[in-house]
Amino acid sequence: IFSSVTLYFSQLWHYNVGHLLFDGLYPGYVALIRFSPKHLHPFRILAGLNDCNNCWSEDVYSRFGGLRILKLSLLNKMSREKWFMFEELVMSSGTLCQRCTQPNLQLPGGVELDASRLFRDRMYQQHGLAQPIIRQNSSSEKRTSRDVLHAYIIHNKRFTRNDRKEIDAAINEINNYTNSYLKRTAKLRWPLVKASYLFYDQVRAQNRSSIEINATSNDSRSSTHELFENKFIAQLKILRQMDIHITGPGTGQMYQTFLSDGSVTINLGGIRPPGLENTEKAYTSYLEQYMTSGTPYIKGLYYPINERTKGIKKHEVIKLIRQASQLILQGFSLPVNARDNLAPDGKLFVELCEKDKKFCSFVTTRVPNTDFDCIHLWVEDIIHEHRQWQLEGFVINRRKVICPFNHSLVHQLRGKYGIKHNQSNH
Template identity: 55%
Template sequence: MITKGSVLPVLSVRVHPWETDSVTPTVQQFDSYSELEKFVRDSADPKVLPGVTLFLHFPWLGNIGHTLFDGLYPAYVALIRFPPRHLQPFRLLASIDECTTCRDEDIFNRFSGLGIMKHYVLNDMSNGSWFVFDEFVMGSGMMCQRCTQSNLQLPGGVELDGSRLFRDRMYLQYGVIPPVRRYNYSTEGRNRHDILVAYVIDNKRYTESDREEINAAMKEINNYTIEHQNRSIADINKLDWPLVKVSYIHYYRIGEAHKKKTSRFKATPIDARSPTYELIETYFTAQLRLLRTMDIQITGPGTGSMYQSFVPDG
């Protein structure tokens, strides 16, 4: 809404990489500011949504790798351009499909801090009502993981420090202490005699022959470590190869053995969400706790490799 004589820049933005169309907001013009104010106060009488709202568009849920780095990450990179908002709680206006079984929405809720507002719900409730966003950020452009760069880095990962900021916020929002930062080199804060922790991530593309070769390699590496781990530090430092303990894991099984804690206090009819919401450990929390301990991640092609951004530096 503007008054006559006001000049606005071209407000056109490419909101996501999945389509080439841009969004240009509709402009409503008033003869004077008093008319504009009268319309807002008396006619529109909107509900004002305080704080920062970040727009996210993602065409498919259910694949956590794409959800994180083709949906949530590029939206967050757009917010990084407006510091310090990327360090504060914000709301996600999510243009997503309805899904009653997708855990992705819980990640959106926890990562943002103020939760998500679903686009189709807003559209439904906007019929005959006005909503005003205090601050609104839209336009992730071509910042997705699938938007391949020549250096194979995540867009904005280096120049905006997006990879680290995204990783650290995810850990903090889940209540997990982030990995130790290394500023100069991969062995920073490590001793040569430390046993490195490696994980081979299961991949549906592995054949039986692949798995046999992987198991044989793991056995050889672990036997080497067992043979030398009890030697003196001086002897270990002279070894040609580092000591590595390697395990084989399935991401979907992580957290299965975790005993879900409950409380004797149940939700009341007026509770907006479960009273244990911020206290329970989710499957993704368990995955983050494991990722934080990884020195080496070994994975095959596909979305399974996308978790690499959550492992420690180096």
């Protein structure tokens, strides 16, 4: 008999930290939150995982739950000769993943169940780290106008060589201004910011200082395990003291949930379709903006939607960093309205969902007869009528896929939200 609560989920691609956290662990935890207060206590994780010798996902799962991890493959083998019983078993839901599109374009449960905050806080607690700074009503709480804010630009594979040059130039200008003020050679015109470029894969655990990690109050593992710092803990330490988080779409977006209250995340965007970056068919893509709208204790900013296809420019990056720093110190209200944390195309999608209920149900409800290509979506592809979102559809794997929606309404809303569209996208 397995005593206590067991949380069951299956997980694909757990070698990727984004999928590890928000396609397996997070949906499972949201399911557990619905049985409050079980989510606040230690629980076992029963996970359906493929073998992976170099993955650290199992360690994250084990620490997060507090009662270790049981792999489904092992249980299946052991069950051939004997029966096992679980005292309490909670099953995750496949509709709570980060790519499970909601009508409000939010991370499922992030706002209405406060799941983003609960997930963040437990992640820090179970990894033996102090909780992020709590700010109740304003981002300016526990800050002064002379504070030096920490901005990190996270490396992104979508950055081109020219993008990197522009980003590096922006970092230098931001840091030169801050250094000049600190040396009393410049007047304070802008908030003080220390900007850095960060490669997550180069962050290393500092086990000589691991004794600083606090033992958690409800973890069943040994103190030796508690004091051992891993790569993920080292990354969390950096995230905890970030004020401004900056990156492009993709895996880099998946850590913003772990930012402290009153932080700002800047999505520098990317360009779709892949391989057509320098053509007239290119359009701006932010991808995981639902992560930002589903995190009400941070503020989201976006690279200008009609400028991103020209490549990242130094002056736009500087403008965004200074805007973020001013918002933080002037004090933006907490919690942030979820819709305000969306980019223009995200807001368009939400309004489209409100006005075209049939379309909204079609793309947000997972039912057997719906083509997977119509629910596994990015909103920018809909708005720019790309591939299966074209009026005439698109051939995918030798079959024609048409995902119907009100094209005239999309054209109207593109005008309302000021989103430029090139007809050659069709």
